[in-house]
Amino acid sequence: MTQASSLPLVERIGRLSAELTVAERENLKLMLSMAAGGLLVGHARQQPEALRREALETAQRSLPKLHDGKRPAFTTGIVFRGRAPFFTDAEIAAMDEESRANRHRAQRFHDHYVTSGAPLAREMALSSDINAFLSERVGPVLPTYKANYLYYDAPGLGIDPHVDKNEFALNVLTMLEHRPERRHSELILYPPEQDPVHIQLAHGESLVFFADSVTHQRTRTVAGESIRLVSFGYHPI
Template sequence: MASAEEASALVQRLSQLSTDLTAAERENLKFLLSMAAGGVLSGHAQKISEGLRESALGTAQHSLPKLLAGAREKFPTGIVFYGRGPFLSDEDLAALDQESRGCRPRAERFLDHYVVSGAPVAREISLSPTIQEFLTENVGSITPTRRANYLYYDEPGLGIDPHVDKDEFSLNILTMLEHRASNQGRSELILHPPDQEAVHLHLKAGESLVFFADSVTHQRTRTVADEEIRLVSFGYRTLGGTHE
């Protein structure tokens, strides 16, 4: 089993390596680390010892934010904000709710959930000065990616295994539009920050999570019968980090 010193040294070597990589190469390295962390968290590494699993998980989780630097170190859980966001008005939420309902028939399945990308109302709101001012005040300079997705989990068994997001959603605003729970259980969003207990989140309608989705492993547990979830996700990139 790798010692704590060896694991820490590996994290630093990966961080240093990332400074010499192109954006595409760094994205590939991030993907490999995400797969490693996700595999351990999903229970796909049962054939190796518990100590080695913990060491591998810790190394992958610590390395992810190191690859990207910037404002991430100020937010050890990856969470910038959680709750009813001051950056979305009641009118914004009503418009997003209405558009997401209308878009559902054309949603396409992506892995284990359904997605609609680029709907006009969602895209316009994602570019609003109010959101950009809030993000700049909290994390520094950002740039919108014009990525706005409606996400649907409205069949039994839908969800997302532990992962990190691509650059388009490096800083993610995830807003719940509707969560109709079932008597049989309730899907939840789980974040897995390094060296901390998992963070279990249950967004209510109108509440948002702002987090560094490219550097903290996260998942949505599986839906059950009669459960329906609709969310909207806005993607941004931070600027000015040492690796960005």
């Protein structure tokens, strides 16, 4: 048995990823994400529970390993959660207004709607305040010029468990609206070897997290529920 083959599977996947091209690593990430997501929503129930649990843990623990140590010490994947200092009240209000005005442009992407590249959102994504805030916490980052308004405003919209593409490796997600007051849909993060993290953001609050490394989902909306968010993508250097 070779030294590499005697390593735990998670470590072997990490070593493999270091030998892959960017495109190949994205494909590996997609396969691991699909495996984790499928197990989380109940696929493979015909398999013994212990085997399903081990497979899920392997997929989840392998995802951060794909980045060759270029992530800070990984716990939940959350960098920040709360009312962020990099947005003023006026900026939140302006993005709120722009997201409403651009709803008619939104295109369906799987089970939610997206408007990309609105002028103010794109400008805010390049904000020096956000860049400084992120750099202080995770080291230098590059904006990926991805700025999306997200809409979940019909019954049954949401996103199944997944990880994000490279453009949203580090995701700054800000809540612009979630009504009514009694909410059903929520964001759930599934960090490896930990309990799920259930997140409800208030208006103007942000979540900054490593969206390419931790499996997450938006649970489905119900009748009368409406959610609008703005999402900015960054890449750690």
